[in-house]
Amino acid sequence: QVQLVESGGGLVQAGGSLRLSCAASGRTFSNYGMGWFCQAPGKAREFVAAVSRSGANTRYEDSVKGRFTISRDNAKNTVYLQMNSLKPEDTAVYYCAASRLQLIVITTSYDYWGQGTQVTVSS
DSSP states (O other), rough: OOOEEOOOOEETTTTOOOOEEEEEEEOOGGGGEEEEEEEEEOOOOEEEEEEEESSSSSSEOGTTTTTEEEETTTTTTEEEEEEOOOOOOOOOOEEEEEESSSOOOOOOOOOOEOOOOEEEEEE
């Protein structure tokens, strides 16, 4: 089992920044590819970004490229999502997830999920 706990969400004005963190415990963190997903009210959960086990490789959804950065610190068992130039359409609950695979965009390939953290961007 891997337990994931997100933090860092909140209310921010358009153009602002937030840094989400996801702390992992349980099995060896560096054995898992990590991803961030978001879910807005009435919509399906969507891929945002993913990072490989070592942190050397990343993958992003097109709408966040150049604005969001995913990274991980395996010594701290933590994955981050730096969110810059936020837009109202980024408003959603953000979830981190762990997968035995790497750089995967589909939710069903992730084995463990956090409880989510709310991000609200005002215009």
